[in-house]
Amino acid sequence: MAVDFGDVFDALPDACLLLSADGRFTVMAASDRQLALMRAARADVIGKPFIELLPADANVELAAAFRKVRRSLERALATGEAETLTAGKYEIVLPEEEGGGIDERYWNPRIQPVFGGDGRMACIVLKLRDVTEPIRRERELALERALAEREKMLVQKDILFREVSHRIKNSLQLVVSILNLQATAANDERIRSHLESAASRVAAITSVHERFFRTESHTAVEMSSYLRELCADIASSANNGSARWNFDVEAEALELPVDIAVPLALIVNELIINVLKHAYPGGAGPIRIALRAAEGELKLSIEDEGEVVFDRSRTGLGSRLVNALAQQIRGEIERTELAPGYRVELRLPLSS
Known part of the structure; x- marks a missing residue:
């Protein structure tokens, strides 16, 4: 049984476009996944230059991505070499029947020249691989790592704070003790009163640090x-x-x-x-x-x-x-x- 490679291309799971290798990069074929992504019928896409696929209401990010792919296509046409571009973010406007709103997706474009038996470039395949889930998972892991590191730092800060507060409290208590000893030893009533007042003031500050040391709040x-x-x-x-x-x-x-x-x-x-x-x-x-x-x-x-x-x-x-x-x-x-x-x-x- 003969295989219709056009049907095979149309059924590819990735979003793919088959483009002409003549500098206009006209769409020769489009996979079903690509058409679904574009919300377009095959008849509306075939025969159009690649750059005309850019929607009229495209945002800045999507327009920049199209220009980036266009430059990669031109390099592939000039050098005959394949190129995989870094993943880019694309916002897809969902129709009302799909709930509306914006679906944020990440795609990894790959440009692959295809050569005929005579060694000449016959066409270029533009494949868009959906890498949204791996990128989202990596971001979740990065967030989890950041939160774990933050929690670790908070624990270390808590330990340090308690240690500093404890040392300050002990130092202030030592000052209070010295002032009280001096007050007890003073023969002059006026001097004794001043020393006791000073001890009382330092003790009031000490009590704040004492509460910090005993409670969770810092x-x-x-x-x-x-x-x-x-x-x-x-x-x-x-x-x-x-x-x-x-x-x-x-x-x-x-x-x-x-x-x-x-x-x-x-x-x-x-x-x-x-x-x-x-x-x-x-x-x-x-x-x-x-x-x-x-x-x-x-x-x-x-x-x-x-x-x-x-x-x-x-x-x-x-x-x-x-x-x-x-x-x-x-x-x-x-x-x-x-x-x-x-x-x-x-x-x-x-x-x-």
Whole structure:
């Protein structure tokens, strides 16, 4: 039985065009796969020069790909050598009956001259191999490798951060211990008070690093439990003899970034120390600490029921430090005399 090689060519699984070797590259035959790709009938393709197959509404990428194939055809005609081009991306507009939209495909063009028995070039085969799935799979693997590498780096960063935080915490604790030892050894009451205040400030910063070391978060501090722990530490140091301090902490479960949490911790520490020193001469009393978010603002207040025996807004070191820290986080300090007691409120925009 005679074989119709035209029928064989038409039935090839790859998208193939048989082009004339005369410089016009006229379509002599087209495989069924090629026609399906072009959404065209065989009668509409046969006899047309290759460049006229470019759709009128072709995008820039498709037009560039056609020009690239055309140059390769010209090289094949001049040299008689086959050439495989790098895979290119082509966007195929799907008809409504196929769901519409754009199908992104990748094709690997190969230009193969065909020679007759007389050694002359008879035609050129342009074959488009669909390499979409291998390319997509390679990209998926590359993404998986990148994500795995990123996860590895995050784990290493986590370990490093914990180690650095741990060392900073230990170093700060050592500073606190030295300051406390010096305070204990000081004979001058004024010097002892300054050293104890300095130790308290360093301890407030240390407690932030302590929380970082114990929690999963390395960018934020949960302020409700943190303020309770800070107040418990201060109370533990302040309670002595019959003086028993009562700290009432009402704080929303807010997570704040480190650059806000550290200044807030120092501000709370300074304001509470101020109450301990001046609000209840010779005794102890209630101290209320509140932290809440409302109307786009973060509000922190420290309030007592003690005596206002002097102007507690005076410009001592503690007050200057509170004002400087508030300014650092774009906050505003408001001081109010109560009957009885005193309240200091810090407000700052949540966008801080």
